Amino acid sequence: MRRITKHLLWMFPAALAAGLLSAMVSIAADTSGAKSAPIGPTVKIHRGEQCVEPTEDMRRNHMQHILHQRDKTVHQGIRTKPHSLTNCVDCHADPKTNSVLGQEGFCSSCHEFASVKIDCFSCHTDKRDKNAVAVAPFKGTATSGRKP
Amino acid sequence: MSLSRREFIGIGSAAAAGMALAPGLRLIDLAQARSPDEAVTSLQRWGLLIDINKCHDCDACVTACHEENGVHGHGRPTTDAQWIRKVTLKDQQTGHVQTLPLMCQHCEEPPCVDVCPTGASFKRADGIVLVDKHICIGCRYCMMACPYKARSFVHEDTTDQKPHAPRGKGTVESCTLCVHRVDAGKIPACVEACNKDGNKAMVFGDLKDRSSDISQQLAAGPSTQLRPDLNLNTGVRYRGI
Numbered sequence: 001m002r003r004i005t006k007h008l009l010w011m012f013p014a015a016l017a018a019g020l021l022s023a024m025v026s027i028a029a030d031t032s033g034a035k036s037a038p039i040g041p042t043v044k045i046h047r048g049e050q051c052v053e054p055t056e057d058m059r060r061n062h063m064q065h066i067l068h069q070r071d072k073t074v075h076q077g078i079r080t081k082p083h084s085l086t087n088c089v090d091c092h093a094d095p096k097t098n099s100v101l102g103q104e105g106f107c108s109s110c111h112e113f114a115s116v117k118i119d120c121f122s123c124h125t126d127k128r129d130k131n132a133v134a135v136a137p138f139k140g141t142a143t144s145g146r147k148p
Numbered sequence: 149m150s151l152s153r154r155e156f157i158g159i160g161s162a163a164a165a166g167m168a169l170a171p172g173l174r175l176i177d178l179a180q181a182r183s184p185d186e187a188v189t190s191l192q193r194w195g196l197l198i199d200i201n202k203c204h205d206c207d208a209c210v211t212a213c214h215e216e217n218g219v220h221g222h223g224r225p226t227t228d229a230q231w232i233r234k235v236t237l238k239d240q241q242t243g244h245v246q247t248l249p250l251m252c253q254h255c256e257e258p259p260c261v262d263v264c265p266t267g268a269s270f271k272r273a274d275g276i277v278l279v280d281k282h283i284c285i286g287c288r289y290c291m292m293a294c295p296y297k298a299r300s301f302v303h304e305d306t307t308d309q310k311p312h313a314p315r316g317k318g319t320v321e322s323c324t325l326c327v328h329r330v331d332a333g334k335i336p337a338c339v340e341a342c343n344k345d346g347n348k349a350m351v352f353g354d355l356k357d358r359s360s361d362i363s364q365q366l367a368a369g370p371s372t373q374l375r376p377d378l379n380l381n382t383g384v385r386y387r388g389i
Contacts, residue, residue: 074280076187077272077331086311123281123316125309 044104045128047091052082062088066120085124093128101126175212192258193275193383194325195355196339197362197371200388202349207234209249209350212341216326222367229300229315232321232338237389246389249338249350251323252298252372252384254326260290260299270322275355275383276327281319289318295375325383340353355383358378 051058053065069083081087092106094100100107101121111118155360182188190335213219213232221228238244258277260269268284271277279290291299299322306315312328326336334340335352342350348356353362371385 029205070282074278074282075270075272075325077182078185078187079328079331080185089311111198122292123306123314123319125311125314127308127311130309 023045031084041110043105043106043110044094045092046095052087085120086129089124089126090128093126098128098130099126156288166203182333184331188272188274190273190275190332191356193355194330195254195275195353195362195383195385196325196336197351197365197385197387198249199349199351200386202347202388203246203248204347205247206346208344209338209348210234212337212345213251213323213326215331216310216337217313218308218315219323220306220308221238222298222304226299227300227303229321231300231321241331248386249389250296250298251338251384252325252378253296254323254325256381256383257379259293259295259378259380263289263293265289271328274330276325276329276330277322278324279320279322281314281316281321284319286320288320295378295380 021076023129034050053061058065066081066088069078069080070085072078073084088107093107094102097105099105102108105126107118107121168324209386210232215232219229232249234247235250237246237248254275254277256271256275258269258271260277261271264270265287266283266285268280268282269277269290270280286301288301291301299320301320302315302317305317311316313324326334326338329336339350339352342348348374351362351365353360355366356361357363366385369387371387373380373382373385
C-alpha cells in the first residue's frame with residue numbers, strides 16, 4: 001500500500017489516459033446500442049389477426065400446408081380455399097403494391113431475412129386478385145407468439 | 149312376442165336410418181356437380197366436339213384462351229407459347245379451304261404421359277391431360293411425343309400470370325381444357341367465346357354421360373379423331389373434316 005502511494009504521483013498521467021480510453025469505449029458502445037434495431041424481419045400484417053391455422057403453426061409449417069394443397073389441387077382438382085397459395089396472396093398482399101414480394105412484402109421480407117429462396121412466384125403471380133375475397137376460417141385462440 | 153324397451157328403440161332407430169338412407173342410394177352414381185373438396189373421378193370424361201362446317205375465318209377461341217390463361221407472346225412466333233391455334237386445311241385438288249382450332253386432344257392414352265421421365269405429364273381421373281409444373285424439368289420429351297404439336301415450352305421469364313393459371317420459365321404447358329373453370333362447373337373459355345362471338349362450332353361436355361349434349365350430338369352424326377390410326381382415343385372430336 002505504501003509502495004503504491006509512492007508511485008501514485010508518476011502513475012497519475014498513465015491512469016488518466018487509461019480512464020479516458022475506457023470512457024471513450026463505453027460511449028462508443030452506447031451509441032452502437034442506440035442505433036441497432038431489434039433482430040428479426042419486419043413483417044406487416046394488413047388484414048385480420050388470425051390466419052387459417054394458429055399463428056405458431058403457420059410460422060413453422062406454412063410450406064407443408066401449401067405443398068399438401070398443391071398436389072391435391074393439381075392432381076385431384078380439389079380447390080378448397082384456406083390452404084391455397086392464391087388465398088395466401090389475396091390476404092397478405094400489401095395494399096399499396098398488391099404484392100407479397102418487394103421491400104416490405106409479406107413473403108419476401110421474412111424469406112430474405114432467413115435467406116430462404118421462394119420458388120412459388122417464378123410461376124405463380126405474386127399479385128392479389130382485386131376481386132377475390134380471402135377466407136380465414138380458423139376461429140380458435142391464437143397461441144401467444146413473438147409480436148411480428 | 150314382447151319386446152324389451154331397449155330392443156324396441158333399437159328396431160325403431162334402425163328403421164329410421166333405413167328410411168333416411170334409402171332415397172340417397174343408387175346402384176350407379178349420377179354425374180353431378182362436385183363440391184370443391186371432392187376429388188375428380190373417372191365417372192366423367194370431359195371432351196369437345198368441333199364442327200368444322202361451322203368454323204370459319206375467326207379466332208375468337210384463340211384470343212379467349214390466351215386472355216383467360218394469361219398467355220402473352222414476346223413477338224417471337226417460332227418460340228412463343230400456343231395453347232390453341234387455328235389450322236388451315238386446303239384440298240389441293242379442289243381448292244376447298246377449311247379452318248379448325250387445334251389444341252391438346254386430351255387423349256385417353258396420351259403419348260406425352262408415356263414418355264415423361266418425372267411423372268409431371270399426367271392424365272387426371274376425368275380425362276384432362278395436364279403438366280404438373282412443380283415436377284416438370286423442362287426436358288420437352290412430351291413435346292416430341294405429341295402427334296398434334298399441342299405443347300409449348302416457356303423460354304422466357306413470365307410476369308402478370310393469372311392466379312388460376314401459373315406459367316413459368318423452363319416448363320412445358322398446353323391446353324388445360326380450362327381445368328379451373330371445369331372444376332368450378334363452367335365451360336372452357338374457347339367454347340364460351342365460340343358460342344358468344346364465333347360461329348357456335350364447339351360443344352363441351354361429359355363423354356360418359358349419355359344424356360349430355362355432346363354425347364347426343366356424337367351419337368346422332370359422324371365425327372372423327374385426328375390421327376385415328378394412333379389409337380389414342382382423343383377427347384377432342386371433329387366433324388366435317
